[in-house]
Amino acid sequence: MKLKRILVAALVIAVALSGAVAQTVLKLAEIHPQGYPTELADEEFARLVNLYTNGKFKLDIYPGGQISGDEKVVIEQVKIGAIQIARVSSGALGSFNAQLNVFSLPYLFDSADHMWNFLLSPYGDKMLADLAPSGFVGLCWYDGGARSFYANYPLNSIADLKGHKFRVMPNNLLVKMVEAMGASAVPMGAGQVFSAVQTGVIDGAENNAPSLISFNHYQVAKYYMLDEHLRLPEVLFMNKAAWDRLSATDQAAFRKAAKETIAFQRAKWDAYVIEATKKIVAEGEIIVPVPDKTPFKNAVKQLVATESPAFAETIKAIDAARPKK
Numbered sequence: 001m002k003l004k005r006i007l008v009a010a011l012v013i014a015v016a017l018s019g020a021v022a023q024t025v026l027k028l029a030e031i032h033p034q035g036y037p038t039e040l041a042d043e044e045f046a047r048l049v050n051l052y053t054n055g056k057f058k059l060d061i062y063p064g065g066q067i068s069g070d071e072k073v074v075i076e077q078v079k080i081g082a083i084q085i086a087r088v089s090s091g092a093l094g095s096f097n098a099q100l101n102v103f104s105l106p107y108l109f110d111s112a113d114h115m116w117n118f119l120l121s122p123y124g125d126k127m128l129a130d131l132a133p134s135g136f137v138g139l140c141w142y143d144g145g146a147r148s149f150y151a152n153y154p155l156n157s158i159a160d161l162k163g164h165k166f167r168v169m170p171n172n173l174l175v176k177m178v179e180a181m182g183a184s185a186v187p188m189g190a191g192q193v194f195s196a197v198q199t200g201v202i203d204g205a206e207n208n209a210p211s212l213i214s215f216n217h218y219q220v221a222k223y224y225m226l227d228e229h230l231r232l233p234e235v236l237f238m239n240k241a242a243w244d245r246l247s248a249t250d251q252a253a254f255r256k257a258a259k260e261t262i263a264f265q266r267a268k269w270d271a272y273v274i275e276a277t278k279k280i281v282a283e284g285e286i287i288v289p290v291p292d293k294t295p296f297k298n299a300v301k302q303l304v305a306t307e308s309p310a311f312a313e314t315i316k317a318i319d320a321a322r323p324k325k
Helices: 002-018 037-052 071-080 098-104 112-119 122-129 172-180 190-198 209-214 240-244 248-282 294-299 301-320
Strands: 024-029 057-062 085-089 136-142 146-151 165-168 184-187 204-207 223-231 234-239 286-289
Touching: 024 037, 024 071, 037 057, 037 085, 037 136, 037 234, 037 248, 071 085, 071 234, 098 172, 098 223, 098 301, 112 122, 112 301, 122 136, 122 301, 136 240, 136 248, 165 172, 165 190, 172 184, 172 301, 190 204, 204 223, 209 248, 234 240, 234 248, 248 286, 294 301
Parallel strands: 024 057, 024 085, 165 184, 165 204, 223 286
Antiparallel strands: 085 234, 136 234, 146 204, 146 223
């Protein structure tokens, strides 16, 4: 009888073990620190993937540029499969997939609502799908806010940009934009900006208010001029070879998880922009509103006219997504 009980117990354990799910661990790279809106969305995505695959997949998140503070390097690592998933700016990804450079055209979107009308449209989905030839699978878009110039000297108008050096992401169209506005563009990774401003290599950069906080740029660049020349959406994407190894069921789970993080990230972003703005003001940042952006738009008018034909179909879809007045 004792032997029978032992055999039954062993059989129960064997059955339990045979039903256990082998877990696959994937890396997800993020240059922003813990608590930043995109990093929080990464965490939520990881949680949902684990939930929707019944624990089959675990995503290890590497925030704060642990793998690299340079998004270009991160993208290269995803491309070769050393990292499976990453969240980057569309501005950085544009160097690997030219269609995304449309977002680097200044004053493309009238507002955040306009941008999201487009990103959540069938054409926005098409742009994610069109990352495949570059070796990536686009999972979803995140908010990256409006980008403006900040510097270590007073900024009050577009004339104040002339003769000064500003950091941009390594993207040729962004270089042309800054130069059209009268400044010199210096491509570099976001992690290099603090020391570059501090040592006088550059005079400033262009980014959103949350990034001034997350990278501590407000400590060395005290003037922030709200010209809002760009709205660059963020992209959560995956190495295509790693994606192709997933079953159709697991792919559906990843898609579902990504889609459900969009509203989550947008809410976190909106709250963080308010928090970041309050903090940089409290730290002595001088914020300069730009009620009339006409001089900035006029400065880049020729650039937009020259570059737009390459994105004619996409721009048509963006125009169609403009909120009705």
